Amino acid sequence: MTLTKLNFITGNKNKLLEVRAILGKVIEVDNQEVDVPEIQGTIEEIAKEKARRAAEAINGPALTEDTALEFHALKGLPGPYIKSFMEKLGHDGLNKMLDGFEDRTAEAVCTFAFCRGPGEEPIVFQGRTEGAIVRPRGPANFGWDPIFEYDGKQTYAEMDKEEKNKISHRYKALVKLQQWLAEGQQ
Numbered sequence: 001m002t003l004t005k006l007n008f009i010t011g012n013k014n015k016l017l018e019v020r021a022i023l024g025k026v027i028e029v030d031n032q033e034v035d036v037p038e039i040q041g042t043i044e045e046i047a048k049e050k051a052r053r054a055a056e057a058i059n060g061p062a063l064t065e066d067t068a069l070e071f072h073a074l075k076g077l078p079g080p081y082i083k084s085f086m087e088k089l090g091h092d093g094l095n096k097m098l099d100g101f102e103d104r105t106a107e108a109v110c111t112f113a114f115c116r117g118p119g120e121e122p123i124v125f126q127g128r129t130e131g132a133i134v135r136p137r138g139p140a141n142f143g144w145d146p147i148f149e150y151d152g153k154q155t156y157a158e159m160d161k162e163e164k165n166k167i168s169h170r171y172k173a174l175v176k177l178q179q180w181l182a183e184g185q186q
């Protein structure tokens with residue numbers, strides 16, 4: 001069965017905007033805002049379970065995304081728990097977490113999971129982009145974007161949206177998703 005549109009389950013408007021900007025020419029992206037619980041575990045386990053639960057909640061095919069931010073000095077933490085860390089500590093606190101370390105590099109990880117329907121095994125598409133954690137620069141309208149510096153130059157928040165969408169963790173994951181769509185979803 002060829003997919004004619006993707007049902008992207010997310011409550012995050014910025015994610016939806018980026019996915020539409022990148023995938024919009026290739027396939028229609030519908031959105032439903034369903035609050036699916038996120039379990040603890042590895043990035044892949046969390047992503048798969050999120051898609052499984054989303055497919056059950058809407059009783060049909062569901063695409064979900066989970067974003068992680070791995071600090072190398074902290075062996076990958078906060079990773080998938082970045083949302084809670086960001087909410088509690090903010091840009092300043094996240095920076096301070098690394099002040100005792102020399103290594104301020106980090107990896108932004110985007111993991112899409114697609115589940116055909118209830119009871120089906122989800123398939124995962126992941127993209128990673130290397131950067132460093134810096135004091136905030138640029139507009140603060142998307143989470144940790146102002147403290148994630150790409151390429152030693154601009155932060156995600158300072159980058160032109162089009163530029164960001166050519167190198168971001170989300171773009172790289174969506175390239176893999178597009179390939180899978182083009183190859184007939186085998």
Ligand SMILES: Nc1ncnc2c1ncn2[C@H]1C[C@H](O)[C@@H](COP(=O)(O)OP(=O)(O)OP(=O)(O)O)O1
Pocket residue numbers: 009010011012015038065066067068082083086142143144145156
């Ligand atoms: N560049 C970014 N890309 C993705 N998420 C980001 C970015 N900057 C900040 N964030 C935030 C949004 C969330 O607080 C957190 C990621 O948590 P996550 O559970 O994946 O998203 P979410 O809960 O906002 O949406 P969803 O409904 O898809 O789960 O990181």
Ligand SMILES: [Mg+2]
Pocket residue numbers: 038
């Ligand atoms: Mg979430």
